[in-house]
Amino acid sequence: MNTKQKLGINTICTYVGEIKDDQFKGAISPIYMSTSYQFDNVDVKRYPRYFNTPNQEALCKKIAALEKTEAGLLFGSGMAAISTSLLAFLQKGNHVVLQETLYGGTYNFVVEEFDKFGIEYSFTNSLAIEDFEKEIQQNTRVIFIETPSNPLLKVVDIKSVASLAKQHGIITMIDNTFASPINQTPVDFGIDIMIHSATKYMGGHSDILAGAVAASEEHIQRIWNLAKNLGGSLSDFTVWMLERSLKTMNLRVKRQSKNALKMAKYLERNEHIARVYYPGLKSHTNYELAKSQMKYFGGMLSFELQEEIDAMTFQRNLKLIKPSMSLAGVESTVLSPTQTSHALLSPEERAKQGIKDGLIRFSVGIEETKDLIQDIEQALQKTIQ
Template sequence: MKNLSPQTHCVHTGTQFDEQTQGVNSPIYTSSAYGYLNGVRLYPRYYNLPNQKAVVEKLCALEYAEGGLLFASGMAAITTAILALVKKGEHIVFQNNLYGGTHYFVTSDLEKYGIEFTLVEGMNPEDYAKAIQANTKLIYVETPSNPLLKVIDLQAIAEISKANNLVSMIDNTFASPINQNPIKLGIDVVMHSATKYLGGHSDMCAGAIVSSAKIMEKVYHTAINFGGNMDSQACYLLERSMKTLALRVERQNQNAQKLVDFLGTQNEISQIYYPSSDPIAHKQMSGFGGMLSFELKTIDSQEFMKRLKLIFPALSLGGVESTICSPYNTSHLKISQAERDRLGIKNSLLRFSVGIEDANDLINDLRQAL
């Protein structure tokens, strides 16, 4: 059926129907050796097993993409796509306010491949246009960004990319396809750390790239050589999780806004970061997500986390359970102190991944800790 809503795509799209049993779920294809005399060459590292296909079809429907690939982690997806699309002697324009792991890859590894880059401060699209050089091939952004939830105008970035014949790529992990569809806004490549909202239960590690068929062909060529594919068992887990993606994210959007409203009334909170306060977010997002950050005035952030009884201090994000962490000491630890200071990632900053619990229970936990 055509024109299905995201909620319906989450449940139905991509299911690999098993005629033999008529089961409602995709079977798990565990083999790594398949007969080939019929002309079909199935192999896990060729990214062509039915369990990969099931998730790719679902994600492509949600992200308005023509094709996609699934990887063993978000970082495998990011690094494979970048190294597939840019070669030695070429240049990439990156947002400076990035997930710490991506920032670390850019600053510590790209040089080894002879790839040049510029890290742009702030979220003004004009600054990205100014950073373009004759050898620039790619603009890479992350919005809302980790951990300060900064928002960049995706339509403006897409227009700048197209005008300069570049590929544009976004890490759409924080928003999820339920809240933001960059391809609809003109962006070429969408990446997800599926470890987060797509997986949604803090029990898997996965990554995805979706784009046009033409761009995916290029990414595929490098992907089979790098071999970072996701295996069938993990694909099945991801397919199962994505059936409830829309439900979970809608609840997380609502809970996060209630928590932002509560934190706004507390004297101890000096700053709250959440996209709903940004007009650009209203233009390009249909919901503002389950991620928020805040700064404490006087309570030590480590001490504050220890006081929490329900909200669990943990790395990662996007699960059904509420978790909290100090980006200064975790995701952004590998970034130098001076750079963290410049980016505004302070010791007093906490990043909160809001779960699907009852919002009042979460508010009560925050209240007692404050």
């Protein structure tokens, strides 16, 4: 498939990067599970740890096409993608600026590991561009952002961050997991490197673990140079499953985004809910900014229960919505960030980010919203009795 031809998003999801089954003429890509390939008299010396098996190479073309970049790279997890990308551009004596609110795994990786490598880091005091500029030092090499953020759905001005970085010759990286390439393509705003936990919306069925990076050929080569030594590759069966999942990503994410907006509006009206965090609500601090850089507002939201309602009891009383780790599956799930995604942070660190015990992160699925609302209503009634 000619990826230079301007294709529609569903066509990209379905066809770009597929492997033709020339032998049996099957309708889907064949899977190549070999871990040993011929090295003599071949165009490519393939080795799974080198990220160049047939299925990996093919799927990387789809990832790149979705993010509008030259190249892509797949990893065994989102954290493998994040850690390898950061370490590929940072070394002893370098400095990185990170936004104030980040996925707990990313935050924990930085504060636990960077000192060992002699890498300096700063977190901004807010998401205002002035605070990013204030943290830049002479040795700053990377600015890392995540928008919408996990779990409070804060929105960063992508274009302003990219412009600021370019003025200083700094590489920009974004965790684009929550938005997905369906809702947001950061390269359009000048970001250099897009990172995903492909476990989430790219996978979408709560059955695979993977990570992905999309960037220029030059940047991907630099990340690959480190990746081959760290060994964060993944099984070709997972690659094949991920290709299958990506075919329906646009359909899934659009439905999840539509459902999430309906659920956010319902929760905002509910007397038992103290606050709702969703960039698609006009009450959201960054609503206008989100509207300017997102196609849809995503399937993720968070809400705080009124203080007298116990968050864990409420979740146990749900019958349809699953209290479950991770996110972005076709099924709706909830979790308490203090118990899961941000449990590695200290209570003081969570408080600084605004993450309270009563906060619930809600990954909205593809179900009928009337059924989700009914489930929340019955769970609330049981909890407050």
